Amino acid sequence: MEPLYIVAIGVMAGAAAYLLMSRNVLRMVLGLLLLGNAANLTIFVAGRLGSSLPPLITGDQTTIAISANPLPQALILTAIVISFSLVAFTVVLLHKAHQRLHIVDTEEMREAELVNLDTAGEPSEAKQ
Amino acid sequence: MMSTHVLLTIPIAAPLVGLALTTLLWRMPRLQRLASLAASFVFLWSAVTLLCATIDGTILATQFGSWEAPFGISFVADNLTSAMVLITAIMAVVIAIYQLTDPEENGHPMFHPLYHGLLLGVTGAFMTGDIFNMYVWFEIMLISSFGLLVLGGTKEQLDAGVKYVMLNLVMTTIFLVAVAFLYGATGTLNMADLADRVPNIENAGLVTTLAVLFLLAFASKAALFPLFFWLPASYHTASTPVLAIFAALLTKVGVYAIVRCFTLIFPVTEGLTTIIGIIAALTMITGVLGAASHFDIRKILSFHIISQIGYMLVGVAIATPLALSGSVLYIVHHIIVKANLFLIGGVIKRKSGSYQLKRIGGLHRTAPFLAIMFCIPALSLAGLPPLSGFWAKYLVIKPSLDAGSWYLAATALIVGVLTLYSMLKIWNEAFWKTPAKPASPPVQGSNSSFAAQYVAISTLSAITLCIGLNPEPFVAFSVEAADQLTDSSRYINAVLESPYARD
Numbered sequence: 001m002e003p004l005y006i007v008a009i010g011v012m013a014g015a016a017a018y019l020l021m022s023r024n025v026l027r028m029v030l031g032l033l034l035l036g037n038a039a040n041l042t043i044f045v046a047g048r049l050g051s052s053l054p055p056l057i058t059g060d061q062t063t064i065a066i067s068a069n070p071l072p073q074a075l076i077l078t079a080i081v082i083s084f085s086l087v088a089f090t091v092v093l094l095h096k097a098h099q100r101l102h103i104v105d106t107e108e109m110r111e112a113e114l115v116n117l118d119t120a121g122e123p124s125e126a127k128q
Numbered sequence: 129m130m131s132t133h134v135l136l137t138i139p140i141a142a143p144l145v146g147l148a149l150t151t152l153l154w155r156m157p158r159l160q161r162l163a164s165l166a167a168s169f170v171f172l173w174s175a176v177t178l179l180c181a182t183i184d185g186t187i188l189a190t191q192f193g194s195w196e197a198p199f200g201i202s203f204v205a206d207n208l209t210s211a212m213v214l215i216t217a218i219m220a221v222v223i224a225i226y227q228l229t230d231p232e233e234n235g236h237p238m239f240h241p242l243y244h245g246l247l248l249g250v251t252g253a254f255m256t257g258d259i260f261n262m263y264v265w266f267e268i269m270l271i272s273s274f275g276l277l278v279l280g281g282t283k284e285q286l287d288a289g290v291k292y293v294m295l296n297l298v299m300t301t302i303f304l305v306a307v308a309f310l311y312g313a314t315g316t317l318n319m320a321d322l323a324d325r326v327p328n329i330e331n332a333g334l335v336t337t338l339a340v341l342f343l344l345a346f347a348s349k350a351a352l353f354p355l356f357f358w359l360p361a362s363y364h365t366a367s368t369p370v371l372a373i374f375a376a377l378l379t380k381v382g383v384y385a386i387v388r389c390f391t392l393i394f395p396v397t398e399g400l401t402t403i404i405g406i407i408a409a410l411t412m413i414t415g416v417l418g419a420a421s422h423f424d425i426r427k428i429l430s431f432h433i434i435s436q437i438g439y440m441l442v443g444v445a446i447a448t449p450l451a452l453s454g455s456v457l458y459i460v461h462h463i464i465v466k467a468n469l470f471l472i473g474g475v476i477k478r479k480s481g482s483y484q485l486k487r488i489g490g491l492h493r494t495a496p497f498l499a500i501m502f503c504i505p506a507l508s509l510a511g512l513p514p515l516s517g518f519w520a521k522y523l524v525i526k527p528s529l530d531a532g533s534w535y536l537a538a539t540a541l542i543v544g545v546l547t548l549y550s551m552l553k554i555w556n557e558a559f560w561k562t563p564a565k566p567a568s569p570p571v572q573g574s575n576s577s578f579a580a581q582y583v584a585i586s587t588l589s590a591i592t593l594c595i596g597l598n599p600e601p602f603v604a605f606s607v608e609a610a611d612q613l614t615d616s617s618r619y620i621n622a623v624l625e626s627p628y629a630r631d
Contacts, residue, residue, distance in 0.1 A: 020298060025290060032297055039304045046312030072311075075260055079304060082267045089274060090293055096278075097286040111287035 001049045005041060012038035023106045025094050029087065036083040040076045047072030133190045135174075135181055136203040136255065139213050142171035143220075143248040150240035157237065161228060164240040168220040171247065175217035179210045185608055187622035189257065189320075197624045198321040202257030204623055207609035208456055212254040212384055215463050218591070219376045220247050226471055226584035227369045229577050236279050243373065245272035250377045254384060257623055259307055259393075260317045262385065266303065266349070270296055273378060276370045277362060288362035295348070295358040303345035310338050320623035323392045323616050339394040343386065343404070350382025352441065353410040356434045360418060363433075364426035364483075368474025371426065375433055376467035380459055383440045387455060391613040396447050405445035409539040412438030416546040423485045425473045425558070428550055429466070432509065435543060436462050442524050442540065443610075446531045453610035454523030457602060461508070461516040461595060468505040468588035472498065475581055476558055485557035492559040497582065499559045504589040506555065508596065510548035516595035519603065 012034050019031030047069040055067040098104060101111060146167025153160040182188055182205050191200030205213070227239075249269025256262050274296075278289040311317055313334055314325045329335050348355035359379070363371060390396055390404075415435025419428045440462070443455025473483065479495050480488040492499045508515035521544060528536040595602050612618055 020294075025294075028294055032294070032301070035298065035301050036304075039301050039308065042305050043308040043311070046308040048312075071317075075308075075311075078260075078264060082264065083301075086267065086271060086297060089271060090297065093274070093278060093286070093289055093293060096281070097290050100281075100283050100286055106290065109287045109290060111283045 002045060005045045005049065009038050009041045009045070012041070025097075025104050025106060028106075029090055029094065032090065033083075033087055036079070036087070040079055040083075043072050043075050043079065047075075130177070132188045135178055136188060136190050136205055138174035139171065139178060139217070139251050139255065140203075140248065142167055142174050143244045143251060146171070146244035147241050147248060150244060154237045160237065160240050161224075164243065165221075165224045165228070167244060168217070168224040168247075171251075172214075172217040172221050175210070175214040178205055179214050181205075182207055182210045183605070185612070187612065187618055189623045198316055198318045201261050202318055202320065202623050203255050204257035204320075204619065205255060206612045206619060206622075207605065208384070208387070208613060209254050211456065211460060211605065211609060212380075213251055215460055216247060216250055216254070216377060219373060219463065219467055222467070222584045222587055223369050223373050223471075225587075226372070226474075226581050228580040238275065238279060239369075242272045242275040242279070243369075245269075246276065246373060246377070248272075250381055253381050257319050258317050259310065259319055259322065263300070263304055263307055266300055266381070269378070269381065270300060273374065276374075277366050279370065280367060282365070284365045288365040292358050292362035299345055299348040299355075302341065302348075306338065306341035306345055309341065313338065318623065319388070319392055320620040323620050324624075326393055327395060335394065336397070336400070339390070339400060342389050342394070343400075346382045346385045346389070347407070348382075349379065350386060350437050350441075351379050351411075351434050352382075352407055352437060353414050353434075356411070356415070359434060360427060360430050363430040364424060368470060368477070372467045372470040372474070375429070375470050376463045379433055379437055380463060383437060383455075383459060386441070387444055387452070387613065390444050391447075391452065392616050392619060396444075401445050401447055404441060405533060405536055408438045408441035408445050409536055410438075411435070411441065412539050412543040416543045416550070419550045420546060420553075423557070425476060425483045425485065425554060426470070428554065429469050429473060432469075432547065432550065433466060435547065436466070436509070438543070439521065439524050439540060442528055442536050445536065446527050446533060448527050448531060449607070449610045449614045450523065451527035451531070451610075452613050453603070453606035454520065454527060456609045457523055457606040458520040460602070460606075461520040461592070464588050464591050464595075465505040465508050465517065468585060468592070469502075469509065471581065471585050471588070472502050472505070475578065475585070478578070478581075480558070480563075485554065488558050489561040489563035490559075498585075501582075501585050501589050502555070502559065504592050506551040507548075508592050510551050511544045512548070514596045516592045516599070518596065519599040523603065523606070 016031045016035035016038060019027045019034065022028060051066045051068055053067040055064050055070045057064060101109065103109060146164060149163045149167060150160050153163055185207065187204065187206040189202055189204045191197060191202050193200050246269055249265050249272060252265035253262055253269060256265060274289065274293050277292055278285045313329055314322055316322055316325060326335060351359045363374060366374060412435050415431050415438065419431035419435065422428050422431065440455050440458045443451040475498055476491065477483050479491060482488050504515065508517040511517040511521040521540065525537045525540050
């Protein structure tokens with residue numbers, strides 16, 4: 001099973017990298033989502049894929065013999081919740097930014113970094 | 129005497145309660161401000177108590193949920209942690225005071241909940257002894273900082289917010305992947321347990337890869353060369369209180385994580401220290417050159433954050449106890465000085481109506497007290513004796529000369545001179561020169577409306593002077609903190625042998 005998962009992680013991370021390098025903010029969000037899911041799968045594989053028995057201690061047992069590793073699932077659950085809230089915030093932010101700035105291309109976003117902002121008060125120095 | 133469990137819980141609980149209270153008082157701005165201030169004072173009190181309990185060198189540790197050490201989530205407070213928590217709490221109080229008469233955040237009921245959320249995330253990241261838990265605290269800190277950055281909703285802020293959010297989210301995901309790999313290699317997430325197990329990994333290449341992945345993730349948080357680009361692109365758009373708390377805390381969490389990981393978990397090999405040393409030198413230089421090229425107070429100061437981070441990293445690169453103590457003292461000194469400079473920048477803006485150095489001037493006449501208050505942190509940042517920056521720089525430069533890293537010492541000294549140049553630039557342009565044209569009369573509040581802001585600024589300047597004139601206890605404390613960092617067995621023993629909390 002592991003090789004299959006590893007290939008899947010690689011494909012997802014690759015696609016995420018491609019999307020993140022785009023200048024379109026919408027693609028970047030999709031890239032972020034994919035990257036987050038690739039990270040989640042990585043945690044899953046890092047916890048070893050073995051038995052799928054539920055990790056329950058029954059009767060007078062004190063240790064579990066062979067069962068699924070419960071920890072990665074707890075970690076992934078946490079990571080999913082966090083990435084959900086962060087992506088939700090990001091989408092709202094981008095929507096708001098689009099409303100105000102009317103652009104989706106990050107290259108055109110120069111509101112915060114005006115090229116000649118520092119010399120704006122000095123017309124003679126404004127042109128270089 | 130409070131139990132360890134309580135001592136380690138209150139610094140988290142205080143901002144959490146502050147967050148809840150200020151959210152409930154949403155519609156009552158005056159009460160909300162007071163609740164925010166009260167929560168900050170409780171936080172300060174808990175941090176002082178924590179420091180008192182650890183100042184003799186004991187390392188406190190506790191586990192939550194009645195699970196024993198490597199399984200439960202550990203909270204640990206050694207000297208470094210309690211110093212960081214205390215400095216966070218001091219910042220929390222000072223900025224809450226500054227904010228009392230600051231017009232910029234009026235009418236934003238969201239400011240206080242997010243502010244306490246940020247404090248919560250930062251404190252948690254300092255105190256946790258579990259690497260995955262640290263990721264969670266990072267995220268709490270991040271989402272609060274996202275909210276704070278775009279609070280005003282101006283075009284500028286939205287633009288900066290998009291860049292800040294995107295770059296930070298990618299980098300925290302890389303942190304998460306690094307945690308996953310580390311877990312796959314060792315089977316544990318507890319940092320003390322990791323410190324025990326990582327040296328036993330036979331595949332040395334894997335350890336190096338993991339170390340570099342963590343360095344990458346934390347370096348972007350700490351704004352190290354070449355991953356600092358998000359900082360100057362976004363910080364200057366935030367309002368003054370937000371900017372000050374960002375400048376004081378956000379990057380320092382990254383530095384703290386680097387110090388913690390590379391003293392505790394990963395063995396520092398020669399190759400790695402060389403790389404960290406080069407990164408530190410380049411960070412110092414690029415930051416200070418960026419600052420030299422700007423004429424906007426906020427941008428100058430933002431670039432100086434980057435430059436100063438390089439100094440903190442020198443200690444990690446040299447990795448001797450004295451060098452590490454230099455890093456600890458530098459972080460403490462820097463947080464106070466930097467936040468103070470940003471707060472002063474905010475007052476300059478209120479007094480003269482602009483952040484652009486070219487458009488303002490003559491403040492030494494109209495605001496002489498502010499001018500004196502500016503000199504203290506500005507000269508301290510440049511490292512002039514007898515201010516705190518001198519001792520911090522001394523503790524960084526001396527060990528690098530001892531270790532034969534002359535290039536680090538030389539860079540640190542030259543960058544110090546260039547820092548002085550930037551500070552003199554602000555002094556000459558904003559305070560000394562006569563204003564170029566009769567500046568458009570800014571909204572001049574009565575003097576009493578500046579009272580809270582002057583109280584905040586004077587407090588920070590007083591702390592700077594106190595460290596500068598009486599450095600001995602602070603240096604001794606840093607040396608003890610560095611001893612704990614170097615001798616990681618003390619940390620490991622404290623965590624793995626501590627009894628779990630019963631109630």
